[in-house]
Amino acid sequence: MDINFEWYKIFYYAVQCETFSEAARQLYITQSAVSQGIKNLERKLGVTLFFRNSRRAKLTPEGELLFSHISQAFNYIKTAEKKLAELHQLGTGEIRVGASDTVCKYYLIPYLREFNRKFPNVKIQVINRTSPQIVELLEKGSLDCGIITLPLRHHAIETIALDEVEDIWVASPKFAHLAGRTLSLAELAKEPLLLLEKKSATRQNLDHFFEKAGLMVTPEIELESVDLLLEFAKIGLGIAHVVRESAVPFIARGELLEITCHPSLPPRQLGMACVKNVPLSRAAEQFIETLINPGLPVH
Numbered sequence: 001m002d003i004n005f006e007w008y009k010i011f012y013y014a015v016q017c018e019t020f021s022e023a024a025r026q027l028y029i030t031q032s033a034v035s036q037g038i039k040n041l042e043r044k045l046g047v048t049l050f051f052r053n054s055r056r057a058k059l060t061p062e063g064e065l066l067f068s069h070i071s072q073a074f075n076y077i078k079t080a081e082k083k084l085a086e087l088h089q090l091g092t093g094e095i096r097v098g099a100s101d102t103v104c105k106y107y108l109i110p111y112l113r114e115f116n117r118k119f120p121n122v123k124i125q126v127i128n129r130t131s132p133q134i135v136e137l138l139e140k141g142s143l144d145c146g147i148i149t150l151p152l153r154h155h156a157i158e159t160i161a162l163d164e165v166e167d168i169w170v171a172s173p174k175f176a177h178l179a180g181r182t183l184s185l186a187e188l189a190k191e192p193l194l195l196l197e198k199k200s201a202t203r204q205n206l207d208h209f210f211e212k213a214g215l216m217v218t219p220e221i222e223l224e225s226v227d228l229l230l231e232f233a234k235i236g237l238g239i240a241h242v243v244r245e246s247a248v249p250f251i252a253r254g255e256l257l258e259i260t261c262h263p264s265l266p267p268r269q270l271g272m273a274c275v276k277n278v279p280l281s282r283a284a285e286q287f288i289e290t291l292i293n294p295g296l297p298v299h
Contacts, residue, residue, distance in 0.1 A: 003044050010037035012074055014057045015067050075141030093283035094123040098134035098146030102226045106245040115290050122283045131201035138275050144284040149201035150271040158276045162291055164267040166244045169259040174236040179257040185213045188261045192220035192238035194229050
């Protein structure tokens with residue numbers, strides 16, 4: 001199907017700007033030209049892309065489907081432009097990294113600090129998302145790379161193992177009667193558990209761990225961050241599943257106690273994820289190299 005690509009550009013801007021008038025202003029064309037471009041595209045595709053009874057540019061289901069692909073294409077075009085601009089220098093540029101709040105706080109920050117020290121003019125955009133959401137953003141071309149919980153089986157995404165993180169169970173002194181024991185998983189499952197939401201890869205791995213033992217976990221409370229899990233555990237609301245590094249200061253001060261179980265939780269593997277067969281900018285390549293080989297000098 002032979003379609004004028006300028007119509008796709010008009011469609012993309014109309015969605016991004018939410019009004020035809022703002023799209024016209026950014027494209028330096030008239031509003032009637034925007035309207036006509038949309039009509040031409042709808043006629044050529046044989047679908048209606050926008051609801052006409054809304055002041056905002058509200059997409060129909062067909063419009064949403066088209067935009068999901070068009071936005072991905074535009075993201076790849078923008079990425080290509082940035083990569084061409086950075087082709088002969090590493091002093092400037094931009095990288096977009098996806099990571100969860102926990103990974104950012106307890107793993108990524110030292111690497112970000114070091115990379116920023118050596119390349120202060122490279123802009124680093126960190127997008128906080130869960131591992132499944134990071135994979136979705138990679139597919140759309142909205143990220144250069146992302147740090148996720150492995151394993152990942154995805155035909156379009158390749159991963160590189162980075163490091164292991166250890167998860168533990170912690171609770172307030174209210175649960176001191178459990179601190180001197182080693183609980184079975186069945187015993188632990190009966191306690192009030194504080195867990196991350198099901199959408200996180202960490203929670204999915206934990207559920208799978210219990211399922212392998214023939215158990216189903218029903219948490220007392222589900223939260224979206226490890227920091228909140230720690231705060232809820234400190235006031236005695238239950239036993240929290242957290243990254244060890246996050247709990248160390250509270251354990252040292254006696255605010256939290258580590259609860260042990262058998263079998264113990266296996267370590268989780270963190271990995272760097274990128275889209276297969278899509279070249280990275282020099283800045284993104286060097287950032288990944290910093291994480292893979294932290295002991296090597298950054299050139």
